[in-house]
Amino acid sequence: MDFYGTFHFPCGEATVTLQDISIIWGLTIDGEAVTRIDVSHKxxxxxxxxxxxxxxxxxxxxxxxxxxxxxxxxxxxxxxxxxxxxxxxxxxxxxxxxxxxxxxxxxxxxxxxxxxxxxxxxxxxxxxxxxSYSWGSAVLAFLYRELCNVSRIEKTTMAGPLYILQVSLTYGHGAGLNVLAPTEGELTLGVPPVDPDAIIPVSPYGAQ
Structure with a gap:
């Protein structure tokens, strides 16, 4: 995927990528599409x-x-x-x-x-x-759709995987993403700082 839409927040322009989804949650980003017929049952x-x-x-x-x-x-x-x-x-x-x-x-x-x-x-x-399903792609597509929908003036609520957006803004993996996490000296909740030299974390960031 060569193009990612960006969204404007009070903190600036930001986006979440497939790489973020894979690293943060460890979800697969290759495979079959997550799509099925919405059947109606009694x-x-x-x-x-x-x-x-x-x-x-x-x-x-x-x-x-x-x-x-x-x-x-x-x-x-x-x-x-x-x-x-x-x-x-x-x-x-x-x-x-x-x-x-x-x-x-x-x-x-x-x-x-x-x-x-x-x-x-x-x-x-x-x-x-x-x-075998590309769950990461489905999560990202759903998030993008909800971010687009909530930009309309008549929208007052938002669904979707908002936690992935929160973690992305905290650790700042996405291209052009502003990091909102406190610095190491400001950590007061016992959250370990992210190792900047680690290419891939031992476990998904979202699981920490």
Whole structure:
């Protein structure tokens, strides 16, 4: 990708790149596109799909317009923790729950706060194939779209992966990006300073 759009903030002109997405979150930026048909199911149908892929039948009050409440996912995970005795099938179902929470809450959150879009279940059905998708490209495209939308005068809210924007502004990986992080002497919250000589961090910056 040779061209990146830039956005004007009070701090100046800035942008987030695919490299930022890869370094900060460790997401893949190569592979199949994250795209699927937005199917419409009745509540009962979504319930049985969740039972098949997650291992539990969510209450109808936790399902709305193709979205599943984060509370339902969180409660299921907390009461069905993975142990040494957990079967491989149940481990996969647990992994799908966690993955959907990460996608719906952090990577690709929309305006339905506190819930995740069940359309992503199409991409999580084959858990071994999840890594073949270009999740980083989807995250960046979603962020760019939301930054463009929020520039309109009638817009008052914004969805999308705002945490990636916050981390990018903090560490300043993007081209022409203003670094807003405090200097080493100003750190007061116990956050370790970034090693300027490190080409790639040991773990994604966003995980620190």
């Amino acid at each position: 509540v009962e149908e979504w319930q049985h799909i969740c039972l098949d892929l997650f291992g539990f039948l969510p209450s109808s009050k936790h399902l709305k317009g193709g979205h599943l409440s984060m509370i339902a996912l969180y409660d299921h995970c907390m009461y069905n923790l993975v142990t040494d005795d957990t079967s491989e099938v149940d481990v996969v179902k647990f992994a799908r729950c966690v993955a959907l929470m990460i996608i719906g809450r952090i990577m690709l959150p929309d305006y339905q706060e506190g819930s995740a879009r069940l359309i992503f279940l199409q991409l999580l059905r084959d858990i071994d194939n999840v890594k």
